Amino acid sequence: MDCSKYKILIVDDEVDLGELCVDSFEMEGFQVKYFSSSVEAMEHLNSNNEVYDVIISDENMPEVSGRDLLKELAQKNKLQNTLFYLSTGDIELKEEEIDGLGGAGLLVKPYDLDETVEKIKTGLLNKVGQI
DSSP states (O other): OOOTTOEEEEEOSOHHHHHHHHHHHHHTTOEEEEESSHHHHHHHHHHSOOOOSEEEEESSOSSSOHHHHHHHHHHTTOOTTOEEEEEEOOTTOOHHHHHHTTOOEEEESSOOHHHHHHHHHHHHHHHHSOO
């Protein structure tokens, strides 16, 4: 399975978790970029034309939440062909709400990184038909 053509952007203020996610996806061959804040991620996305196949963002971050990042990206039409997953430990947040905002799904923390990688692969498979 060749994942090397797929680009993932990870946004999480928990640096240790963010780096573990980066390592897990890179071991599968994905191209991965990481930011520890949604403000930095948005600046990056606004400053170039780089397109990501998947964005995984933590919900609870200082300054701008993952949900607000999702809303802003959707409003600026920067989610075309991008799967956006929101990660959170908030059990009140429902997958339907994320879907309604234009996201692809919810990753509930604490999550198993192997299962997360498989969920992302499945999402890409459904999106493009094959990995």
